[in-house]
Amino acid sequence: MITVEHIHKSFGDKPVLKDVSYTFETGKTNLIIGESGSGKTVLMKSIVGLIVPDSGDIKYDGRLFSQMNGNEKRKLRYEMGMLFQGGALFDFMTVEDNVKFPLDMFTDRTEAEKRERVQFCLHRVNLTDAHKKMPSELSGGMIKRVAIARAISLNPRYLFCDEPNSGLDPRTAGLIDELIEEITAEYNITTIINTHDMNSVLKIGTTVAFIYKGNLWWQGDKKSILNTDNQELNDFVFAMELTKRLKK
């Protein structure tokens, strides 16, 4: 479980996050949604420690991030996996080496054990014949799957996904969503997904937090989101022509 309490963040004199408090639950796919520029990426980067908030607390299963020393923060990072919007695969490594990289850096396993783990992770994301390919030879969906395999290689407790479906066709996007949901339940991970893809919200949004102009504007789940009377959320959810027609 990850808890954020009263998070504030400004860039210059422009406030980006205003007193955001929320709890992301374990074993669930927790979605953060909002318009571009609403502050959801800043919230996620604050949670993973890439941005330091101006005030507020972030707790990882009760462990206060701001009170951890360097060693504790490093250990916490070994428990994190992150899926970036573009995949962020290391382009000078093969698929196999990308997935093996965290194992090389942080474990003392033998080469055979590491290869076995790589094989398992790639098999788990349904990629069995891409070991020797370079990232530049992969499609968008394959890049995302390799990135997920790398993120789960160290059995993380926390998985962060920044716009996992961006740039993917609806079918592949659906497969990535299913994969993240399955892995979350299978390994009892606290998963936080940053998205503005309504398909994802309706498919895997076990909990949903709507960020609007830096505020936590609404919270609920994939069922309640369609019946809310929150005007800003409705404007966001039913902005697409398809959802508008469905509502009618």
Added chain:
Amino acid sequence: MKWLSEIGEYCLFLKSVFTRPIKWRIFFKRLVNEMQLIGIDSLLIIMVIATFTGAVAVIQTAFNIDTPWIPKSLIGFTARQALILEFCPTILSLILAGKVGSLIASEVGTMRVTEQIDAMDIMGINSASFLVLPKIVAALLFFPILIILSIGFALLGGYLVTVFTDLLTVAEYVDGLHLDFNPFSVGYSMIKTVVFAFLITSISGFHGYRIRGGALEVGQASTRAVVDSSIFIIIFNLILTQLLLS
């Protein structure tokens, strides 16, 4: 005051670069890769430029010492001194600043804009050290080898001039090369090379690492890396020459 803030950022960057690697085995593997990229891949350009520079240095010296009062062996002596003390360490370091500096800045910068560096940071890896330290060490180890080779090829270029022209004989050239040789001049050249290697790799790594933006900024950072490295090479050349030869 922007430059002062940049120097501060550069010092903080160096502090994070010079930390103990998490796994020495991976560090040495990366070091070998960087030696290939930074060193071995620069061999051809260094050989070609050094050979032609050496040849031109001998021709220029011969045309400017065109008097019967000065022995022709002094042409070889003058060319040797100019090549060892200045041309090879400084001019070739400027060439390497262009080749290696832009390579480092664009490689690290592309990793920054494609979030590969963020991915390392989230894993708990010191990305500055992981990416830039092997490059600095590879350059510190390999640039002196490149410059020693370049001195050899530059002198060979001068030798070819004596073979294919009648400006001076081979014997006069070789006499000049042996004349009053002080091994310290090679040591001086190596000291300068090591300092220049550090400047090129650290400044280029710094510019690549601090990029914010996209492809346009990667190009701008590469340009700045080459420009800043070249300026600092020239400044440190003056300082080192004054310190070591005065």
